Amino acid sequence: MKQEIKPATGRLGVLVVGVGGAVATTMITGTLASRKGLAKPIGSITQLATMRMQNNQEKLIKEVVPLASLNDIVFGGWDIFPDNAYEAAKYAEVLKREDLEGVKDELQAISPMAAAFDHNWAKRLNGTHIKKATTRWEMVEQLRQDIRDFKVANKCDRVVVLWAASTEIYIPLSDEHQSLAALEKAMKENNTEVVSPSMCYAYAAIAEDAPFVMGAPNLCVDIPAMWEFAKKMQVPIAGKDFKSGQTLMKTVLAPMFKTRMLGVSGWFSTNILGNRDGEVLDDPDNFKTKEVSKLSVLDTIFEPEKFPDLYGDVYHKVRINYYPPRKDNKEAWDNIDIFGWMGYPMEIKVNFLCRDSILAAPIALDLVLFCDLASRAGMCGIQTWLSFFCKSPMHDFDHLPEHDLFEQWRMVKQTLRGMVGEKEPDYLA
């Protein structure tokens, strides 16, 4: 059962798509500040969490499995704007100026490579720092070259590619996504309707032996072609859509109702946010992608087919509203209509005044570090055990996703135990 895990020696390159965005700059600043002792990586499982071992003792996860050290990370990436990470972080207005100053030099040293971008996939964005490529295949080639160059220039032993850029427009699964051959054909024929820019990044990463993490709800790696490619190349892929705020709450409250056998008649979720992500999602085509991701969680938790009296008629609605006065400070408001004993109705309202990037940053870091670990442990393809971090956990056609946060957490721990050959502790002991 115990797996052979290669040690985390050498430097780990972390290449972020959207490296100048709010999430990326927040993650990078916090990581750099943490390794200088200027901040704490609050919210990061890899850095702070413990798990109970067979002998019933708690141990830091990073002492259980051989994770890359924050000190060994080199950040880089692509962006549609040419600003360096310091300038970009100032623009994002997530972090206070004084928190940026402590790592100003390091941030200024991070300049984005030109992005692979297609305006049709994110109409609200108008970038200026864009690759020129006549086909999607050429786009891939350029990205692969970028990865190789970065690795050499920064003396990296390994690289992980992380998508922390915007949500692309919604597209359904089509024939071109069903096999690697079909996808490559579509890329070469430059079928820009079905091959998104994010697919080019994912393909390039896998081709270069770099684990790929999808932080947005894009279809991207959620297709058989990519699963096939990842298995073939022995590369882990993970995603999708960081489970940061409202959905995090939902995947905790829904299990509570279920566990307590309380019925649910309606769940209305609305959001206001004013950052670039909000602006992109103001386009109905892009919102559709997000909506599908956010709507999916309740059904698999509630299992309405098993409990029709309780969950057979849940009216679930999700809205996102672009609201500039708030910038990155997303506000979520949920109204949940539940019913109890004899069917009597009750209401719960949750108002979450969150900070989008503050919640997403440690998730992004953890996914990167766990994917690197998985790679060294010889795991490849979809990393279902990382569902814990995702609104829309990837899964193949033979499995259902697990959305319950605490079940997801159990999956993380079981997987880690499996890697090092530990058994589950006996809670009744």
Add this chain to the structure above:
Amino acid sequence: MKQEIKPATGRLGVLVVGVGGAVATTMITGTLASRKGLAKPIGSITQLATMRMQNNQEKLIKEVVPLASLNDIVFGGWDIFPDNAYEAAKYAEVLKREDLEGVKDELQAISPMAAAFDHNWAKRLNGTHIKKATTRWEMVEQLRQDIRDFKVANKCDRVVVLWAASTEIYIPLSDEHQSLAALEKAMKENNTEVVSPSMCYAYAAIAEDAPFVMGAPNLCVDIPAMWEFAKKMQVPIAGKDFKSGQTLMKTVLAPMFKTRMLGVSGWFSTNILGNRDGEVLDDPDNFKTKEVSKLSVLDTIFEPEKFPDLYGDVYHKVRINYYPPRKDNKEAWDNIDIFGWMGYPMEIKVNFLCRDSILAAPIALDLVLFCDLASRAGMCGIQTWLSFFCKSPMHDFDHLPEHDLFEQWRMVKQTLRGMVGEKEPDYLA
């Protein structure tokens, strides 16, 4: 491992202290209506919940273990007011008139026995239907006679006693509570300062071989004397304080923060309610008992000693406000101050418009049925596996309570599996 469980044959008497109160009449009405098919016992684990078996199939809990049938229950009890259950339910204004009508006859047939009561332990209450007893010991004797009489009159094979009455004033653990002998001595000497009326009910129940459930936060059975007595008499005891609304929420949200390694700097919880319970809690001495119960949950979940950076300085405050306009419709408002990546603060506000008795009724029923099961399975003393239903899970001095709702749920299932000799299913299979 598998236990011998006596079958649930014959009638089960359920004697409720405070049988005319809002919780009791709601529980009784719903149970009677459910067995006539007029309502559904939403929120009841014993009636609706399933669990996964060794073979990975889901099965209704009531098909896994031999629970008493709702049809075999006979309700009775004590109250400080003489109204029958129909009149009392109308007064409580929890249920709609039309829901009472369907079981009007059955409700009218339930008339309370005179209550064992001491005004000093609940100064806001002025009952008229009260036992006369010169000592606490005589109070016990009268209650024991009541139980025996009820059993004969109603041809019951078994009886469970449930406290669904008000919160008593706060008292600390004292020497008289440390051993059965000391407690009995105090009862005989009529030490009314340390022996509460609820202790008399509990003692009488245990003496008559009836499992005892404490639904309020009263000290009552949470003392070594009662643990000793319950073990000696081979009777299960369970409690305390139904985990119905705000604390239910808290024991789900706190594990979420913990699991995600998000820090917490403050948690302010306030409540408004206007029922008799609210009136009693308007007395600071009675509120103290409740406050201690409600405040206890965070520390054992957060483990501040292990995670000082995250939970070392949580300012936790709980308030309950008597507010008559609301009657039984309790409203809870929580403000939670959390912090994430690099220490940045965020806020969550939860507004729970609940119905106190609607949430408590199925918990009361489940505790009764599970205690009866435990009794038939030969389990006695504190039933820690029933922590799932309680704000302040009982525990002896060698153990810490478990507050995390999902860990508590796992304990319920493990115990039930143990009873029938089933192993845990493999979730990764």
Add this chain to the structure above:
Amino acid sequence: MKQEIKPATGRLGVLVVGVGGAVATTMITGTLASRKGLAKPIGSITQLATMRMQNNQEKLIKEVVPLASLNDIVFGGWDIFPDNAYEAAKYAEVLKREDLEGVKDELQAISPMAAAFDHNWAKRLNGTHIKKATTRWEMVEQLRQDIRDFKVANKCDRVVVLWAASTEIYIPLSDEHQSLAALEKAMKENNTEVVSPSMCYAYAAIAEDAPFVMGAPNLCVDIPAMWEFAKKMQVPIAGKDFKSGQTLMKTVLAPMFKTRMLGVSGWFSTNILGNRDGEVLDDPDNFKTKEVSKLSVLDTIFEPEKFPDLYGDVYHKVRINYYPPRKDNKEAWDNIDIFGWMGYPMEIKVNFLCRDSILAAPIALDLVLFCDLASRAGMCGIQTWLSFFCKSPMHDFDHLPEHDLFEQWRMVKQTLRGMVGEKEPDYLA
């Protein structure tokens, strides 16, 4: 200054468009119950409010001016469903069954006349009780005949027509609306693109000397053609869009900010409601009409051109979400971003758990009674003094609307004082 006002003798017919809807049946039931002493007309200015007279004494408004008595009202109207008012009220689920029983006979006696309806103007509605008319002009003729018939059959001296039906789709002001002649031509030519069904009701009412009240945000009487017609026929018209919940709140809070010179950077308003109105507004064309009405209020209160530092950049967004679990119980949630001293930001969140029809019913009744009064006092055309009751107060092109609730209230009192020749009391005396 004092006006000659005809006495309110004889019976007043109140013909409601949408007489089977939630607002109409609630208004009718409450009026009937009030005159039997079974309920109180809470929220009604005409029935309950007082005003201060010149001699500084408070007097009931209905004792200041000669309003029609509730006892003299006869209700009737049109609906796209044939149910009588009792059946319709049960369907609406606004009022408790026991409140309907008290006036069941009277409600059952109210059967709607077939409605003038055009599916293109409310695509979510599928009525069955519809007039057949080949042109808009013929529609008008049938409605006029209905009014005359009702007046005779019910021995009414006067009639008021009230629109309490759904919001029609949005249309801009067009040439056909600019003069009476143009409008009549469009009706005769059956231009169904610019002549809405509600215009037919309004035209018919005015033609029959009946004041017309527009309770929805429809363009309808908000056009020069109708102003011309109302003046020509000497008939009062009033509207539009009952100011019941969220906007009521807004026109009180906005003046507070203004009065205290607090700045506003954003105002996000969302609603969930599940009644027929919510269903109609789920169609973007119909929502547009409502949105325009709801968005208009802030600018005229804030006067951003005068106070650019405070209100020059207010991001105002209004959303309505169809959410069936709530039925008529509309819930509004406002988030207001304000700023104070030195520009520091603060937030206000208002959560209004209201009942749409309970709030609208007294407004509808008051508008009817005040329009009848205005008619007897010889006032005609737009009744700006009734802005107090409306989200979108009607106004001609030479005037701005007044949205501040307290300024509107002052206008009501000044107008009433004017009618009876009273001067304003001196508040400093």
Add this chain to the structure above:
Amino acid sequence: MKQEIKPATGRLGVLVVGVGGAVATTMITGTLASRKGLAKPIGSITQLATMRMQNNQEKLIKEVVPLASLNDIVFGGWDIFPDNAYEAAKYAEVLKREDLEGVKDELQAISPMAAAFDHNWAKRLNGTHIKKATTRWEMVEQLRQDIRDFKVANKCDRVVVLWAASTEIYIPLSDEHQSLAALEKAMKENNTEVVSPSMCYAYAAIAEDAPFVMGAPNLCVDIPAMWEFAKKMQVPIAGKDFKSGQTLMKTVLAPMFKTRMLGVSGWFSTNILGNRDGEVLDDPDNFKTKEVSKLSVLDTIFEPEKFPDLYGDVYHKVRINYYPPRKDNKEAWDNIDIFGWMGYPMEIKVNFLCRDSILAAPIALDLVLFCDLASRAGMCGIQTWLSFFCKSPMHDFDHLPEHDLFEQWRMVKQTLRGMVGEKEPDYLA
């Protein structure tokens, strides 16, 4: 009617009691920054508001009456801690560091004089910068000398004294407060039970011809003795208790319900705050003073004796909770139970995330400037026209306070018009 107003020539000394507190340092910093063009005095009526003149034109208030210019103000005051205003402002954590830097020199130059303090009146405070005085009378003498010294040292023509310090403990009106002679006698006899430190400040101010503003709910100038003294010395006094957040909201919402004839059954208001004010109010004796102030507003607005069906049974409860995680960012939560047509209940919840000192600062400044104006206009005693700024408007025994914000605003404007001999514009013109 027009009054002779002395011009605002020369320098105006503003002496603040609690000059190192959050409110004072915020007011001072903002004023200094405003006159340097570094910030805007948002929320200040004197600096920003306009009023409509007889000719229906809007004019800035500061152009209607001769107010002192911000440039002519010299700040000073007393505090129980010796820190200069820059240090104190940093400690208060209300304003961002960068906002303090712009006026650092000016702030550093403001050092508090030793405070007149009595620990029994604010038990949670432990100051170190305290006057020594054997009697209250001596305390007064020292304060008078302070005022005179400040005036000379800073070349001030006029001085206003502003109480921006903590709430003192609750005391009822007693015989010693009924006349100037009795009060002076109590001071000389050092009756520390009935003469609070704040009374010493007030007495000293009046004696030195300086208008006195009471920003807290202290009894202080709300007694016949002070009214007599103020009249005798021809000095204006104003207060009490800045109407900044929750009560501001209340005095706007209550008039809305009243104007619309909506009933109210309950109003529950709770607050969390963590600044020094919150700490002081955590003592029940001090909270009592605040509670009385906050509870008073509803009755005079609702006039339950006139509208018993609507307001005859309002359950009003106010709570303040010390909650350190929030510091100066007070959060208020109101739940209002209203009822409408036929008595149907509805609920409104208001959550105000405010900044205590940001809201209070412009009020404090306005009260100072208007009192200085009043003094120059020959007005003395209670300034009822400044009720607009106060939770508990001062009033003698022959008058009721006016709490409705919009009526209060009308009083401000009428008074200003009176000063300059303007008539009210005709709103119907």
